[in-house]
Amino acid sequence: MKVVLDASAVIHGFNPLNYEECYITPKVYEEVKENRIFLDQAISLGKLKILEPKKESIEKVRNLANKVGELLSEADIEVLALAYELKALILTDDYGIQNIAKRLNIKHKGIYYDKTNKIIVWRKVCLGCKKSYPISYEYDECEVCGSPLKRKAVNVKREGK
Numbered sequence: 001m002k003v004v005l006d007a008s009a010v011i012h013g014f015n016p017l018n019y020e021e022c023y024i025t026p027k028v029y030e031e032v033k034e035n036r037i038f039l040d041q042a043i044s045l046g047k048l049k050i051l052e053p054k055k056e057s058i059e060k061v062r063n064l065a066n067k068v069g070e071l072l073s074e075a076d077i078e079v080l081a082l083a084y085e086l087k088a089l090i091l092t093d094d095y096g097i098q099n100i101a102k103r104l105n106i107k108h109k110g111i112y113y114d115k116t117n118k119i120i121v122w123r124k125v126c127l128g129c130k131k132s133y134p135i136s137y138e139y140d141e142c143e144v145c146g147s148p149l150k151r152k153a154v155n156v157k158r159e160g161k
Contacts, residue, residue, distance in 0.1 A: 004083040005048075006092035007031045007075060012111040014091055016042040023051050025082055027075035053081035060084070064103060069122025069135025069151065070096050080106065124149040 002021045005014060010032045016022035016039075024039070029050055032039065042048035061080040065072045072080075076097050083090045083106045090101055090108040101108040124133040128147030140149055 002086045002088035004079055004086065004088045004090050006079050006090060006094055006097060008093040009091040009111045010035050010039065012093065014111055016048040017045065019047070021088075022048045023082060023086065023088065024048060025075065025078035026050055026052055027073075027078050031075050051082060053078055053085055057081035057085050061100065061104070065096075065100055066136065068099070068103070070099055071151075072096050072100065080104065083108075122151055122153060125152045 001019065002023065003016075003019050004023045004025075005016065005028065007028050010024075010028070011034065013035075022042070029039065039048060043050065058077055058081045061072075061077050061084065065077065076094060079090060079092065080097060080100055082088070083101070084104055088106075090097060090106055091111055092098065092108060093110050098108050098110075122135045124135060124137050125131070126133075126142035126145060126147050126149055128142060128145040131142055131144050133149060135151065137149070141147065142149060
């Protein structure tokens with residue numbers, strides 16, 4: 001089984017020596033300061049490979065994340081893109097990654113926390129009049145009443161329902 005690791009998997013002590021094919025992206029490797037010796041050992045034993053996803057996969061993930069309003073780091077986007085390419089399982093406790101993984105039909109599993117079974121759509125909502133805007137709306141204030149806008153999950157579906 002192919003497995004792509006997020007930084008949270010490494011931080012929570014996932015052991016890549018127990019799997020045949022484990023991958024990490026360059027940005028996740030840079031992100032993880034602790035456990036670097038452990039990662040380097042797994043790499044030297046051939047149990048963990050650093051692999052960069054293709055630009056096309058990165059753009060696919062980035063476009064989907066923007067469309068649904070999920071705020072992902074570049075490392076998160078790389079993890080999703082690589083798992084998409086390899087048809088691999090993602091090990092992560094990051095709910096943002098899990099949300100996008102569900103939409104791309106990428107298998108995922110939590111390390112420390114159970115995976116979420118929610119699919120979330122984000123919108124900007126006015127704190128005053130409650131007018132709703134797409135997450136891509138470029139302003140931080142309501143065009144109707146001038147109140148601040150807040151990012152909010154407005155369409156939460158349970159997986160399998």
